[in-house]
Amino acid sequence: MTKNVREIKGCPLKEVKTHKFNSHISGAHRAMDVPPPVSSQSPRFIDRLRTFIRARGMAYRTEKTYCAWARRFIRFNHYQSDDQLDAHHIQGFLNYLAVDQHCSINTQKTALNALVFLFRAFLGQDIPDLNCQKAVLRRIAATSHATAPPAT
Structure with a gap:
């Protein structure tokens, strides 16, 4: 970037x-x-997904988020065409986000929502039961001025 x-x-x-x-x-x-103009006749997978989202009247921010997660999912699984997209790979991707990328639970939920939309609504595929590892909720312990170490 x-x-x-x-x-x-x-x-x-x-x-x-x-x-x-x-x-x-x-x-x-x-x-x-x-939103940039997108041809409804475009052969690109992401453009077809964008057109589908816009036809449903969804927010542009949702469109950008869902397309970004679809792109990350496709790259993670090294797909070469949309015929290779498999809902069984969702669990592996979500586990990768939680374990290897140390993402927050809300990030994992956003990715799940985007992928559920991609497979159910756009591709018309059923999603199997997912037993993925949930991201760890990290809390930063608050310190008071009395217990905080002195600044150096």
């Missing part, structure tokens, strides 16, 4: 994060968070 800072007369306006996977989107669409 790279960071671009726009400047007008030497004053930075807004930091815009750009990703490799959406570099085909013009800068105006990225900066303003406006």
Whole structure:
């Protein structure tokens, strides 16, 4: 991920994060968070998913989130075509997020929601029972000023 800072007369306006996977989107669409135009006839899997989400009237933020999780799932499983997508691989991906990536439980739930939508609504596949390892809920212990170590 790279960071671009726009400047007008030497004053930075807004930091815009750009990703490799959406570099085909013009800068105006990225900066303003406006959905980019997508052809309903596009052969790309992600474009077809975007068109499906938009046809259901879902929020653009949901579209971006679900497409990002679908992309991560596809890359994790090294799929080459959408015919290879298998709902049985969801459990392995969620375990990877919890164990190897140390993600939060809410991140794991978001990924699960995106993948359930992908398989049930978009692909029309049934999802098997999932017995995945839940992410560990980490809490940072609060310290009071009396018990906190002195600052150095």
